[in-house]
Each structure stands twice: as structure tokens, then as C-alpha cells.
Amino acid sequence: MAAFTRIAREAILERGAMEHPALVVVADETLVDEPASAPLAGRRDDTPVLLNVNAQSARQLSVPEPVFRADFTAMAIAATGRLSSLSTALAAAASRLSGLDEEHCRAGIDAELAGELASRDELESNLALAHDVYTLASDWTAVAWPDDADESDVVEADLVDLGLEPPCRAAPSIYASANSPARHTGNWRQYRPVLEPDKCNRCWLCFVWCPEAAITLDENEFPTVDYDVCKGCLLCAHECPTDAFRVERELGA
Amino acid sequence: MSAYESSELEAIKNLKQIAREEQILPGTAICGGCGGLEALRLAAKVLGEKTVFVNAAGCFTLLAVFPYTPLKGSWLYTNMASASAGAQGVRDALDVLIEKGKLTRDEDVNVVVVAGDGSTYDMGLSSTSAAIFRELDFWYFCYDNESYGNTGVQMSSATPYGARTSTSAVTPASREGTEHGKKNLFEIWRAHRPPYVATVSARYPVDLTNKFLKAKTLKGPKLFIAHAPCPTGWLYDPEQTLSYSRLAVDTGIFALKEAVNGDVTHTVLPKRHRPVEEYLAGQGRYRHLFEPERNERALALIQEQVDRYWEAVSQ
Ligand SMILES: Cc1ncc(C[n+]2csc(CCOP(=O)(O)OP(=O)(O)O)c2C)c(N)n1
Ligand code: SF4
Ligand code: SF4
Ligand code: SF4
Ligand SMILES: [Mg+2]
Numbered sequence: 001m002a003a004f005t006r007i008a009r010e011a012i013l014e015r016g017a018m019e020h021p022a023l024v025v026v027a028d029e030t031l032v033d034e035p036a037s038a039p040l041a042g043r044r045d046d047t048p049v050l051l052n053v054n055a056q057s058a059r060q061l062s063v064p065e066p067v068f069r070a071d072f073t074a075m076a077i078a079a080t081g082r083l084s085s086l087s088t089a090l091a092a093a094a095s096r097l098s099g100l101d102e103e104h105c106r107a108g109i110d111a112e113l114a115g116e117l118a119s120r121d122e123l124e125s126n127l128a129l130a131h132d133v134y135t136l137a138s139d140w141t142a143v144a145w146p147d148d149a150d151e152s153d154v155v156e157a158d159l160v161d162l163g164l165e166p167p168c169r170a171a172p173s174i175y176a177s178a179n180s181p182a183r184h185t186g187n188w189r190q191y192r193p194v195l196e197p198d199k200c201n202r203c204w205l206c207f208v209w210c211p212e213a214a215i216t217l218d219e220n221e222f223p224t225v226d227y228d229v230c231k232g233c234l235l236c237a238h239e240c241p242t243d244a245f246r247v248e249r250e251l252g253a
Numbered sequence: 254m255s256a257y258e259s260s261e262l263e264a265i266k267n268l269k270q271i272a273r274e275e276q277i278l279p280g281t282a283i284c285g286g287c288g289g290l291e292a293l294r295l296a297a298k299v300l301g302e303k304t305v306f307v308n309a310a311g312c313f314t315l316l317a318v319f320p321y322t323p324l325k326g327s328w329l330y331t332n333m334a335s336a337s338a339g340a341q342g343v344r345d346a347l348d349v350l351i352e353k354g355k356l357t358r359d360e361d362v363n364v365v366v367v368a369g370d371g372s373t374y375d376m377g378l379s380s381t382s383a384a385i386f387r388e389l390d391f392w393y394f395c396y397d398n399e400s401y402g403n404t405g406v407q408m409s410s411a412t413p414y415g416a417r418t419s420t421s422a423v424t425p426a427s428r429e430g431t432e433h434g435k436k437n438l439f440e441i442w443r444a445h446r447p448p449y450v451a452t453v454s455a456r457y458p459v460d461l462t463n464k465f466l467k468a469k470t471l472k473g474p475k476l477f478i479a480h481a482p483c484p485t486g487w488l489y490d491p492e493q494t495l496s497y498s499r500l501a502v503d504t505g506i507f508a509l510k511e512a513v514n515g516d517v518t519h520t521v522l523p524k525r526h527r528p529v530e531e532y533l534a535g536q537g538r539y540r541h542l543f544e545p546e547r548n549e550r551a552l553a554l555i556q557e558q559v560d561r562y563w564e565a566v567s568q
Contacts, residue, residue, distance in 0.1 A: 116537070119544075171330075172319050180280035180323035188285060204268050208458050209495055211283075211291035213275040229279035233286035233484075234492035 007098065018042070020154055023143050025050045025094050027072075027086065030187035032061050041157035048143055050093050052086070057251045068097065068140055072133070073190065074249075079129035080122065083190055088113070092130035099142035102134045181229055185212075189232030189250040197222055199244035206236035206245070264463045271462055272298040278323040282315040286491025288498060289313065289396030289481030291455045293367065296394060296477070299465035302326050304363040305343055309336035309377055311369035312403040313396065326362065334376040336366045337384035340391045365392040370411035371401040374436050385445040385474040392468065393476045395438070398483035406486040410436045414558075415551050416538045418486075423541040429551050430541060434558070438478055443512050447474035451511040454480040456498040460520050464511055471513075480507045488537020500532040505559045508566070519566060526563065529556045 004018040020042050029051060031037040040049065040063070048066045053059075055071035072089040079085065088109060095105040106127055113123055164170075202221040214230040215223045225236070237245035265271070276297035283290050289312070297304070305327040308314055317328040331339035344364045350356040368377060373395040381393065400418050401407040408421040408431055417423050417430035442450045448471040453461040461479075468475040482497040484490060489497065501507035505526035510519045530552060533539040542548045 174317060174319055174322045174328075176320065176322060178278050178323065178325045180278050180321040183280040183321055185280055185282075204271075207273075208268055208271055208295070209291060209455060211287050211294060211494070212279045212285075213277060213294055214279050217273060226279065231285035233494070235286050235494055238492040239495050 020044065021047065022145055023048055023050065023094060023097055025052075025090055026063075027052050027090055028187070029053045029057075029059065029061060032063060034187075035159075038157060038159060040155075041159060043155055045153045045155060046144070048097060050090070050097060052090065054249075054251060056249070059252060066141075068093070068137070070133075070136060075132055075136075076129060079132055080125040085126055085129055088126045088129050089133050092133035093137055096134055096137040097140060097143050102131065105130055105134070181226075184228045185231050186228045189227075189230060191232050191234055192227065192248045192250045193225055193230070193232070193234060193237045193245040194248055195223060195225065196244050196246055199242050200240075201242050201244075203241060205239055205241065209239055210236055264466060265459055268458060271295070271458060274298070276300065276302060276304070276325055277316070278325075280321065281323050282318065283312065284483075284485050284491070286484045286494045287312075287481075288455065288483060288494045289369075289398055289479060291494065291498075292453060292461065292479035292481060293394060293396060295455060295458050295461050296453070296465055296479070299462055299469070300363050300365060300392070303361070304365055305329060306365050306367045307331060307336050307339045307343060309333050309366070309368035309372035310403070311372055311401075312398070313367055313369070314403070333368075333372045335380045336368050336372065336377055337381040337389070337391070337393070340364045340366050340393075341384055341387070341389050344389055344391055363392055364390070365394060367394050367396070369402060370395060370397040370399060371407075371409040373397075374411045374438055375409055378441070381442075382445065385442065385447050385476075388447075388473050390472050391474060393474065394479060395477065396479045396481040398481040398486055399435070400483070400486050402483055402486045411438070413555075415533070415542055415548075415555055416487075417541060418538070428541065428548055430538070439510070439512070442476045443515060443517070445474075446515055447476060448472070448514055449475040449511065451476070452478045452480070452507065452509055454498050454502055454507060454509060455495065456480075456502045457509060457521055460509060464520070467511075467513075486538070488540075489535055493535065497532065497536065500527070503527045504529045504532045505563050506532055508562065526559070529559055 004021065006012045024039060024043055024047060026032060026039045026049060031039050046066065048068060049063055051063055051067055051069045052072045053069045055074060072093065073086055076085040076089045077083060092105055109126055109130055113126055200222060206223050207215045207217050212229060212231055214226050215236060218224055232250065234247060237247050277294045302325040307329045309331060310333045314330060316323055322328060329339060329343060347356065347361060351358060351361060384391065397411055399412050399416065401409050406418050408418040412418055412421065412431045414431055414434045415429050421431040423430050439450055439452060449468045451464040453464055455461065480498060480501050482494045484494060502509060502521060503523055506529055508519060509521040510517055534543060542551050
């Protein structure tokens with residue numbers, strides 16, 4: 001697990017990596033097949049997986065049952081207008097699966113977000129989002145909390161054990177040059193900037209300002225976005241003086 | 254080869270003279286919309302491929318992580334306090350190799366420290382001071398995201414008064430968040446009398462490019478402070494990075510200037526500055542100055558400091 005939260009009734013007295021989660025929440029379906037993320041590592045046969053999927057995407061994912069899928073991103077955007085409230089949606093779904101009732105979930109959201117959000121309205125829309133999630137998940141069965149001592153049914157993850165190496169091996173030198181584009185950061189995108197060439201006045205601004213160098217200019221000085229690597233920050237669309245970038249929800253990065 | 258090498262060091266006049274060739278490629282783990290990367294990418298276009306970056310631990314350490322590098326040139330990772338000492342070692346080694354004839358002058362490279370503000374203003378200041386004192390022929394690029402970003406946005410001595418960080422929280426006892434003002438790094442460096450010190454912002458890519466072009470003609474320590482809006486730490490949406498670059502310059506909070514052999518020139522002089530509130534208001538790290546009620550005292554103080562700075566400039 002690269003990122004995790006420990007939740008328990010009793011005091012949590014340990015820290016460090018989480019080996020066998022009771023519930024796995026995958027906020028971005030494109031991570032399921034990423035060896036570097038391996039979000040399903042360490043699960044047991046019956047560990048539920050909560051999977052945020054893009055309803056319009058044709059991607060086929062082989063996630064073993066029990067799996068609970070929903071387009072939480074679309075729900076978040078519909079309820080609050082903000083992508084960042086995806087966290088609220090996933091927290092609500094996870095609470096539901098953990099057997100918390102909605103009142104407790106609402107109290108948690110209130111405590112967590114009251115200091116962060118600008119207005120009462122924003123908080124209310126996040127609470128409404130949690131309610132939507134609880135409604136959607138009304139027939140989900142809550143997680144059966146496993147006994148940690150029993151590891152017999154842990155699914156072996158297909159991972160290379162790196163172990164502890166001396167620094168010269170643990171942080172090896174890189175002899176390649178300019179090979180980072182092989183890493184496709186395009187799957188970070190929630191939105192995709194799509195150029196409408198007839199609106200573009202070829203001013204170069206998007207090319208100059210894209211932090212990623214994901215935009216190149218063609219021979220006629222029209223910008224081309226490399227979707228393999230574009231992270232979807234949308235700075236280009238925001239800065240374009242002629243609004244030549246249409247912004248679409250990402251379907252298949 | 255950098256596109257600037259043919260037109261050797263002539264200042265550019267417009268955006269379309271910026272090199273099309275990239276020196277820092279995509280695919281890194283740096284956050285989407287990172288303002289520091291935006292500035293470094295433009296700077297690297299001038300520095301060109303014959304560059305070795307000497308990095309202090311920070312966000313940009315994630316640029317080159319085995320087995321990937323976004324660079325055509327080289328990269329050396331050092332620790333937070335000693336990037337400038339690392340640069341000294343690399344420069345000395347290059348000089349020795351050239352002197353012994355094992356490297357030709359043509360194969361020489363720019364030695365460029367890339368470090369965040371935590372390393373630059375705090376931990377590494379002593380080794381940098383020593384390197385400037387020794388007149389080391391190197392470049393120093395500080396991307397100033399005004400916090401220890403990589404470890405979770407802790408306060409540094411570059412964090413501005415009134416900004417909230419994870420170690421300068423807003424509490425009933427401290428309504429401002431950060432209570433201290435930012436160190437004046439430009440003046441600290443200038444007091445060492447290096448040939449060149451400049452501030453840069455992606456807001457003005459031509460100004461940024463020309464400052465790097467000018468520094469190419471100067472031997473010795475060449476120092477750059479880049480305004481580096483940070484969506485992750487400053488708490489705004491990544492698409493707004495340029496908006497905050499723009500507002501920082503337009504409100505006068507970030508002054509674009511250079512000092513050649515100690516003489517200061519402001520390279521962009523807005524006729525009238527916008528109120529600082531326009532810069533502060535949308536950033537989550539300043540939200541407590543506006544909500545639940547306005548902290549008039551803190552807001553007035555920030556405005557006064559900016560006004561006082563520019564009054565001194567116009568005298
Ligand atoms: C001596 C030392 N102390 C602490 C750390 C842990 N550390 C790694 S990156 C980092 C933050 C650096 O902040 P800054 O220089 O501003 O760069 P940023 O992360 O903001 O890019 C810290 C504290 C370290 N690597 N070395
Ligand atoms: S910023 Fe807009 S108008 Fe300018 S080149 Fe890019 S897409 Fe075209
Ligand atoms: S969305 Fe961001 S990363 Fe993608 S092309 Fe636009 S500016 Fe570059
Ligand atoms: S935390 Fe800020 S400075 Fe660091 S990579 Fe992300 S956006 Fe850039
Ligand atoms: Mg920093």
C-alpha cells in the first residue's frame with residue numbers, strides 16, 4: 001500500500017506499512033494494473049475492493065470479487081462542482097462499507113472539512129454528496145473485519161522483494177538520457193485538453209507555459225498535446241487567450 | 254545544443270524566440286501544474302544540454318529517480334545542506350580534467366544547483382555563502398515554493414507572513430499562521446557581491462530567458478530566485494498556477510529585478526500595482542485571513558510592506 005489510513009476501535013499502536021488491508025479503496029482505476037502502485041497487494045481472498053471507475057470508459061479491469069464499483073468522480077463533480085470532493089465520496093463509501101451509519105460519517109466530514117472549506121454551502125454540498133453515496137450503497141454488505149493473526153488466505157502479490165540494500169545499490173546511477181517520457185503520466189488526467197484548431201491563433205502561450213513540456217508545436221506552429229504524458233493540469237486551457245482548448249472528462253488515458 | 258547558441262547571447266524580444274527544443278522532458282513525478290518546474294523548464298532551455306544539475310533534497314529530487322531521467326544532460330543528487338559544496342566538487346573536477354587535457358573546453362558543462370527554498374534559505378545557506386565567497390563559477394536556481402514542500406509543506410524562512418503551513422497552523426493564539434516575514438535572500442546574496450543575482454517568474458518568460466542569457470556572459474556565482482506557485486502547498490487548483498505568477502508580479506509582492514555586480518535594476522515596473530488581496534484571496538494557505546472574518550490587521554500589514562518596498566524603489 002502506498003497510501004493508507006488505519007482505522008480501529010482500539011488505540012492504534014503501530015506504524016509503518018500496511019500489509020493486509022481489511023478494505024482497499026482504489027481512487028483511480030488506472031492504478032489497478034500499475035506495478036508501481038499495486039493497490040491490490042496484500043489483500044485476502046474476501047477483502048472487498050472499492051473501485052472508482054469512469055462510467056463512460058470502456059476499460060476492462062479484472063478485479064476479483066467482492067468489488068464495489070461506482071463513478072465517484074462523476075458523483076463528486078455533480079454534487080459539489082469540485083473534483084477534490086472525490087475524497088469525500090470515497091470516504092463516505094468506505095464508511096458505508098465499514099459499517100458506520102450515515103450520522104457518524106457526516107460528523108466526520110464536518111470535523112474534517114469545517115476548517116478547510118470557504119463556506120457553509122461548500123460543506124453542505126459535501127454532506128449532500130455523502131448522502132448520495134450512502135443512498136447508492138444502501139444494499140452493500142459491510143466488511144467482515146478479519147482476524148489479523150490469520151494470514152492463510154492472503155493472496156500472494158506478484159512483487160519483487162527489494163530488501164535492504166546499501167545506498168549504492170538502493171539508489172543506483174542512471175546512465176540513460178531523457179527516458180522519462182517512457183513513464184506515461186497521462187493516467188493522472190481527470191480532464192483532457194482538446195485543441196479546436198480553428199480557434200487557435202498560434203500564439204505559443206500554451207507551449208511556453210505547459211510545465212510538463214507535453215505540448216509541441218507542429219510545422220505550422222499549432223500546438224499538439226502528447227496525451228501519453230500530459231498530466232491534465234489544464235493550465236494550457238486556462239491560459240489560452242482564445243479558449244481554443246475544449247476540456248473533456250478523461251475517458252481512457 | 255541549445256537554440257540560443259547560434260544567436261549567441263543576444264537578448265530575445267518576444268516569446269516566439271524561446272527555444273522549441275526541450276531540455277526537461279515529461280513523465281516525472283512532479284505535481285501537475287507545478288510552477289517551479291515551469292520556471293526551471295524555461296531556464297533549462299537557455300542552459301542547454303551541456304549542463305549538470307546539482308540537486309539538494311526536495312520536490313525536484315523526484316525529477317530523476319532510477320531508472321528514469323527527464324534530462325538530456327546530467328544530474329547529481331546531494332543532500333539538503335550541501336548542494337553548493339557539491340557544485341564546487343563538480344566544477345573543480347571539470348577544471349582539473351580540462352587542465353590535464355582529458356576534457357576539451359568544448360566538453361565543459363554548466364554547473365547548476367537546483368534547490369528549494371528550505372535548502373536555499375535555511376539548511377544550505379552556509380555552503381552557498383562559502384561558494385560565493387570562493388567565487389565559484391556556478392549557477393544557482395532556487396525554486397521558491399515558500400515551504401518544505403516535499404515533506405508535507407512545513408514552514409521555511411521563505412514562507413511569507415500570514416501563510417498557513419503544517420508547522421505554522423492557524424490557532425486561537427496565532428491567527429496569522431506564519432508570524433515571521435520572509436528572509437530577503439536577494440539582499441543576502443547581493444551582500445556577497447556575486448556578478449549576478451536575479452529574480453525570475455514564468456509570468457514573464459522573455460524576461461526570464463534574457464536573465465539567463467545575460468548570466469551566460471558572466472563568470473562566477475550566478476543566482477536566481479524563481480517564484481514557484483505550488484498548487485499542492487498553496488492550496489489552489491493546478492490550472493491557476495499562471496494566475497498566481499501573474500498576480501504576484503502585478504500586485505508587487507514578487508519584484509522582478511537583477512543585480513549585475515551589485516547594481517540593482519528592476520526589470521519589470523508595473524505602473525500601478527493591484528491590491529495584494531487579489532493575490533492572497535484564492536489561495537487556501539491564506540484563507541484564514543478572509544474567513545470566517547477578515548483579519549484587517551494582517552492584510553493591511555502585508556499591503557504596507559509591499560508599498561514600502563516600492564516606495565524605496567522609486568526614490
Ligand atoms: C538534512 C536533511 N533534513 C531533512 C531532510 C528531509 N527532506 C527532504 S526534502 C525536504 C523538503 C525540502 O524543502 P525545500 O528545499 O523547500 O524543497 P521543496 O521540497 O519545497 O521542493 C526535507 C525536509 C533531508 N533530506 N535532509
Ligand atoms: S494558447 Fe491557445 S491560441 Fe495560443 S497557441 Fe495555444 S491553443 Fe493556440
Ligand atoms: S493540461 Fe497541463 S500538462 Fe497537459 S498539455 Fe495542458 S498544460 Fe500541459
Ligand atoms: S509540492 Fe509544489 S513545488 Fe513540489 S512538485 Fe508539487 S507543485 Fe511542485
Ligand atoms: Mg520549498
